[in-house]
Amino acid sequence: MTGQRLRALTYYRVSTKKQLETDYDPDGNSIQTQREDCRTAAERYGYEIVDEYLEPGNSGTSITKRPVFQALLKRVAEIGDVDAVIIYRRNRIFRNEWDAAITGRELSDHGVRLISANDYTDDTAEGQLVASVLDSINAYQSRAQGNDIKRKMAGKAARGGTPGRAKLGYRNVHETIDDRSVATIAVDPKRAPFIHTAFELFATGKHSIRSLRDALTAAGLRNRPTKAHPAGTEVSPSQLEKILRDRYYLGYVIWGGQEHPGRHEPLVDPELFAQVQDVLARRRRGTRERVWRHYLKGLLWCARCGSHLIFEPARSRDGKPHFYFRCARRQGGHCDLPRFPLTTVEHAVEAHYATITISEAERTAVREHLTEAIAAQQSTTKALRQRLRAELTRLEHREDAYLELVGNPDWPAEKLTRKVQEVNLERDRINQRLAEADTADYAQAAQRINALADLLANPRALYRTLPDDHRQAFNDLCFDKLYVDADEPDTPLISHADLASAHEPIRHYCDQLSAQRPSGKQKSRDSRRGSQGAPPSNEAPTVGLTGLEPATP
Template identity: 45%
Template sequence: MAQIPRQHDRPASTHKRAFSYLRVSSAGQVNTDYDPEGISLPAQRSAIQRRAAELGAEIVAEFVEPGRSATTVDGRPVFREMMARLKAEKSVDYVLVYARSRLHRNSIDAAITKRDLRSAGVTLISVMDYTEDSAIGDLVATVLDGVNEYQSRASGADIAYKMGQKIIRGGSVGRAPIGYLNVRETFEGREVRTVAVDPVRGPLVRMAFELYATGTYGFHALIAALSDAGLRTRPTKRFPIGTSISLNSLGNLLRDRYYLGLVSLRGVEYQGRHEPLVSPEVFDRVQQMLESRRAGGVRERTHNHYLKGVVWCHRCKRRLMVMRGKSHTGDLHFYYFCRGRQQHACDLPYLPIARVEAAVIDNYATIALPADLRDNLTSRVGELLAESAGMSAELRTQVKDQLATLDRQEDRFLDLVGDPDWPQDKIAARLRKVRDERDRLARQLNDSDAPRLDEAAETMLYLLGLLADPQELYRRAGQQGRRALDQAFFAKIYFDSDDDGPYVAADELSDLVFPLVNEVRNDSGGAMGAAAAGEPSPALAGSSKPPLVEVPGIEPGSFVVLSGLLRAQLTMSLLGPPTHVSKFGRRAQSLINLAARSP
């Protein structure tokens, strides 16, 4: 039986007052019964009430902390509230708990709490533990608090080790990300907790990667498309049908390597047992798109326009932005204006969007290729394909040698994992780099070179077809088609204005078309040179002369704005960011560079 503590400056009274404190460690312990409190909390309350009756004390306040860990008091607001009331009221005799482990699993916090309770003249009563206000009672309490802390830390270390081993074997730990479901399967008579593809959200997550990889979707547009397709977050009490995915969640999703079928532990990646939702090629293209848009500063606004991010000010080399204006009659008008004007650093006037669009159409006439040059390049592509066929065996041998070297490097790094004398974060980063490179080379080895080169050649030949009359192609394209062409052909288009209105003062060609178009512009005397735009990349003059050659292979009556704009094999390369082209685009670009240098 617990002894009544010494009373500190309180009036004598036979009526004892008590606070009760109830806690469970996780929310899962609460949601386990028809009772909303689950099973543990009512059981603790019943035992505490019986103990209070034995002491002849009235429970004047109950403090319930569901789903909170006792490793520290920092994350337990209800406990801190109880201690604050004890110090303020100084009229409480007992704090009743079911067990000391419900109050503490940290011996330091336990000692501090014991000091504060004694200062307030309060005795801690544990229903399940020996309690006595004496030297022996203090000794027992100290030992129990140390044992509770040991059990907590040992249990945590054991769980962490087992979870780590599960990850190393390819398993998934915790709640599955959107697109997957936590499921239970029966395997050889045992229940196994694993992860399976969500039949509803999984295909939509795959669609999110594929749409963003095209380069035609920003985050806002992608969220709208996914919401229209039916992608919602998991239901919650607050949102029973879920919500649209947020901007931050979408960014994390597009960067999550879990969708490649990988799991990670302390920075080291392992092949997971779950089904990948995204191929490495699409995932890499998405990362390139994310990086290029972050570096290029492409931002989405309420007033969207297909030229945003492409048009720049020729005077101060800042980006042009869209603004809305209203006339005295209430009509709305949209303009491009220089960001430097906001900062009082540029005097470029406002440019009506319709006239900017017309100037860009005129500029497309300057990148057309003459028929004789296209014929010469086509012949050169055939020669290059014949030359590269003989190099295939040698390249495969080189790739195999590189794979063997990477295998040896991986073995050396694996020997260092766990060695305290080596920085584990750097070893993990190097291992990841080695494995990514090995996977890339393995895919390259498994691919057949001939079909890839054929596809690259087809890409280039189709590009040559587009450059026969790009102005007419651009004029007849829709907004998304024009944006795709702008990204494929130009890095930047610089605008200025005079008495006649806005005009293209210079432009920078994309890496894909620069080797082809630059020579033609130089020979025709239309180039202004890099100094004209003040940029290290080539900046070339536009022209208002209309083209005289029809677009080959496109019938006016059957031209489709978006779906028919580019062939399937060009979709990913021409719709990608200007500074990052796809695998086929890079092969095509290599052919273009070689062909453009040939006599």
């Protein structure tokens, strides 16, 4: 290099971007300290600083994974307009002795000196020896600290604690125990209901990962907010799949390949988790299963041996599929219940509805309580609209605040544009939800309730008018199980149902609302089926998406 004044580049680095937010200065306390020491070193050695390179948020990584440092080396190699590179400390740049040796050799090959503002710097053989010793000591300390942290994290996991940041559905909190602040994990009341719902819906087999993600997003699930994304980002399909496979939500902590009982509260029970893993395993197979759907699947059981009836296809000689119901134990010769064609079973179920009667008093009770439910929903919708409009006002204020930052050198135009785009996206979503809330026709709903109550006078006639998906819902309301026997060799007969009559659940519902007896928690359909297993198919009963949004907003 020629010229009267030697030229130098300075390189500053912080481990995390949060270290840039520790002072009024946009670069934070750490960078400002590094800058002052490097400027002092430049004056001491007689260099003029011509450019600065700042590397934020690349903790513990090799120099090959630091883009800013690689840009500095590229400038040295291709432009060659500097005489030295000044750094704060060698251990701020080099995590091991190999990085230090490679960088030193590369700079030396281009005639550029490496100066550390706070370490001994000398270009003699003795100075190079001291630098290599410092690099070796720094590398040892870095590895020792890393091993110490790993041991402490493994010990915490073995005791049931959760190392690191809480998973989605939980939050990091501090509890005071014996005047000590203890870091622990608590259930996130805002997001935990979404996680449980995700497991429930996926266990039905009716959702793909992507469709489930879309439904949860529409219902309001977001990742925790950050400074860059105050409203929280959407959960990605891959993130959702990891959640569904993660035994942490079952109550376990996995660390270093070892599983330990956790101190945190599980969000799902073992049965539900196992059902989700079964669905995931079926979809992971190389050959895709063909799933045949029918509204009676999961409802029919054998009156002779108590096993469930399987819905299966068979093909005629011309290749057309024909469908049957058969007892699960018939194939091994353990049950003699005949195999019935689908249409005969459908007729048998329809005929069974002729045995059901619902009194006028019960129909009146249903009408009154459903009308009350509609009124309550109308009130909830009004409150939702008010909340959404308040959210729109908040977004407008945020957008105004961003627009006022236009021209501020600390807020680049690209960053402001991204922030405004996020606000617009969130506004579009809220407007869509507001439009959906405004389309509810409660007068029409009341008319339908009265018409439904009138139809309950003749359940069989009502059942005949229903489409298949509504028939499944009506069957679920009326029966837990229907037991099938043979009236004649090829004619099925519904011998009995688990419930004495179809109006028993309606009576129970009315009794609960009338407070004539203490209300109990109604068991789910799956839990009432007993120990004989899940529904005999790859599709469980439908779970509506209307229950996606948790009660806690």
